[in-house]
Amino acid sequence: MILPAEHPLNTGKTSASLLVLNMRGHRTCPLPVWFMRQAGRSLPEYRKLREGIAMLDSCLTPELVVEITMQPVRRHGVDAAIYFSDIVIPLKLAGLDVDIKPGVGPVLEHPVRTQEAADALHHIDADAFAPITTAVDMLVKELGSTPLIGFGGAPFTLASYLIEGGPSKDLPHSRVMMRNQPELWAQILNWCADITAQFISAQVVAGASALQVFDSWAGRLSPEEYETFAKPYSERLFSQLALLVDKDGVPVPRVHFGVGTEPLLESMHGVGATVMGIDSQTDLARASALFHDKVPLQGNISTELLTANWETLAEHIDAVIASGANAPGHVVNLGHGVPPETDPDVLTRITEYIHRTTT
Numbered sequence: 001m002i003l004p005a006e007h008p009l010n011t012g013k014t015s016a017s018l019l020v021l022n023m024r025g026h027r028t029c030p031l032p033v034w035f036m037r038q039a040g041r042s043l044p045e046y047r048k049l050r051e052g053i054a055m056l057d058s059c060l061t062p063e064l065v066v067e068i069t070m071q072p073v074r075r076h077g078v079d080a081a082i083y084f085s086d087i088v089i090p091l092k093l094a095g096l097d098v099d100i101k102p103g104v105g106p107v108l109e110h111p112v113r114t115q116e117a118a119d120a121l122h123h124i125d126a127d128a129f130a131p132i133t134t135a136v137d138m139l140v141k142e143l144g145s146t147p148l149i150g151f152g153g154a155p156f157t158l159a160s161y162l163i164e165g166g167p168s169k170d171l172p173h174s175r176v177m178m179r180n181q182p183e184l185w186a187q188i189l190n191w192c193a194d195i196t197a198q199f200i201s202a203q204v205v206a207g208a209s210a211l212q213v214f215d216s217w218a219g220r221l222s223p224e225e226y227e228t229f230a231k232p233y234s235e236r237l238f239s240q241l242a243l244l245v246d247k248d249g250v251p252v253p254r255v256h257f258g259v260g261t262e263p264l265l266e267s268m269h270g271v272g273a274t275v276m277g278i279d280s281q282t283d284l285a286r287a288s289a290l291f292h293d294k295v296p297l298q299g300n301i302s303t304e305l306l307t308a309n310w311e312t313l314a315e316h317i318d319a320v321i322a323s324g325a326n327a328p329g330h331v332v333n334l335g336h337g338v339p340p341e342t343d344p345d346v347l348t349r350i351t352e353y354i355h356r357t358t359t
C-alpha cells in the first residue's frame with residue numbers, strides 16, 4: 001500500500017528527521033533518542049490526566065491519546081513520539097472482553113483456549129479504527145517534523161495474554177496448546193498476526209512514520225521453539241507491514257524488539273524487520289556483528305542504571321554509544337520500557353546529554 005500524498009514521509013516533514021534517517025541506515029550527528037514506554041506511567045502529568053479514567057477508555061479517546069502522547073515530547077525533547085495505546089487494543093476492537101487492571105496489566109474474563117472460542121474470532125471492522133486514525137491525524141499536525149512511531153504486539157506476545165487470560169511468567173496454557181494442538185495454535189496466532197497488522201497499518205496509513213513490533217516475551221522461548229511456534233506468525237505480520245511504502249517505494253522502517261532475545265536476534269531480523277531493538281543484556285557491538293554491521297540498531301541503556309548517580313549513568317551512556325558505532329544507524333533508547341518509578345528529570349537529562357555529546 002502506497003502511503004497517501006499528505007503522509008509526513010511523503011511531504012518531506014519526517015523523512016529527513018534524525019529518527020527516520022538512522023532507521024534507514026544513515027547515521028546522523030546528533031543521534032536520535034526516545035524511550036520505550038515514555039508516555040504514561042512515569043509522568044505526574046499523565047497520572048493526573050488519567051485520574052478516574054480506565055486505561056482502555058483513555059486509549060480510545062482521541063483528545064486524551066494526543067495529550068498523553070505529546071507529554072513526553074514536550075517535557076524531554078525526544079526525537080520521536082510513540083502512539084499512546086496498548087498491544088491488546090486490537091483484541092478490544094475485535095470485540096473481546098479484555099480489560100487493563102491497574103497494577104496488573106491486560107486480563108480477559110474468557111481466555112481463548114478451545115476450538116469453539118477460536119472459531120468465534122473475527123477480523124476488525126474498518127470503522128472500529130476511527131478513534132485511532134482521528135488521534136493519529138491530530139497528532140501528526142501537532143508534531144510537525146517530529147515523527148510518530150506506531151506499534152503493536154507480535155503474535156506470540158499478544159497470544160500469551162489471549163490464551164493465559166492475563167500476565168503470566170510461565171505461560172502454561174500456551175505451552176501445552178502449541179505442542180498438543182498445533183492447528184489450534186496456528187489458527188489463533190494467525191488471527192493475532194492479522195488483527196495486529198490491521199492495527200499497525202491503521203496507525204501508519206494515518207500518519208505514523210515508523211513502526212515497532214513488541215515481542216516482549218519471545219525470550220521465554222528457546223531458539224527451536226521460536227522457529228516453530230512464533231516465527232511463522234511474525235513473518236505473516238511483517239509481510240503485511242512490508243507493503244507499507246512511501247511514494248518512492250521506500251518502506252516504512254520496521255523495528256522488532258524483545259527481551260532476553262540474544263539467541264533469537266537473527267531469526268527475529270529474518271522475519272522482515274529493518275531495524276533491530278536490542279535489550280540491555282546484549283552488547284550493541286556484538287548485535288551489530290551478527291548482522292555484519294548492516295542493520296540499524298535501537299537501544300540499549302540499562303533501565304537499572306536510571307537510578308544510579310549521574311557520573312555512573314553518563315559513563316554507561318558513553319559506552320552504549322561507543323558500542324553502537326559500527327551499526328549503520330543508531331536510535332538511542334533504553335533496553336526495555338521506562339520503569340514507573342523513574343524520575344522524569346533523569347530522562348530529560350539523558351536526552352540533552354546524548355544530543356550534546358553526539359553532535
Ligand code: 1CP
Pocket residue numbers: 036037038039040041055082083084085086087088100101102103104105106151157166167168214216336337
Ligand atoms: O510510551 C508508552 O507508554 C506507550 C504506550 C504503551 C506501550 C508501547 C503502553 C501503555 N503499553 C505498551 C506496550 C505493551 N503493553 C507491551 C510491550 C512493551 C513492553 O514489553 O513493555 C506489553 C507486554 C503490554 C501489556 C501490558 N499492558 C502490560 C504488561 C503486563 C505484563 O505482562 O507484565 C501492562 C502493565 C499494560 C498496561 C499498560 N499499558 C500502557 C500503560 C500506560 C499501562 C498501565 C495501565 C494503567 O495506567 O493502568
